[in-house]
Amino acid sequence: MEGKTKEDVDLEDAIKIGVVYLLEEIAFVLASPSIFKVSKTAYIYHNRWQIYEDLVNGKYDGKARRDIGFLLIK
Numbered sequence: 001m002e003g004k005t006k007e008d009v010d011l012e013d014a015i016k017i018g019v020v021y022l023l024e025e026i027a028f029v030l031a032s033p034s035i036f037k038v039s040k041t042a043y044i045y046h047n048r049w050q051i052y053e054d055l056v057n058g059k060y061d062g063k064a065r066r067d068i069g070f071l072l073i074k
Helices: 011-035 050-056
Strands: 041-045 068-072
Touching (some): 011 068
Parallel strands (some): 041 068
């Protein structure tokens, strides 16, 4: 990332903000069936999101999430 950001951007702070955003986004997506009181939801995005795909496929905890889908739109 160095050399790809504005000079006045603190890279460490930017990474911390990005990590918090990612965790909040994943938490919302995982809770969305409960929040919206539906049996299934889908996350619609314009690029593949490997971390999310691995999460809902059970790569990290062995629990595949059948109540959350992913739709790629290009």
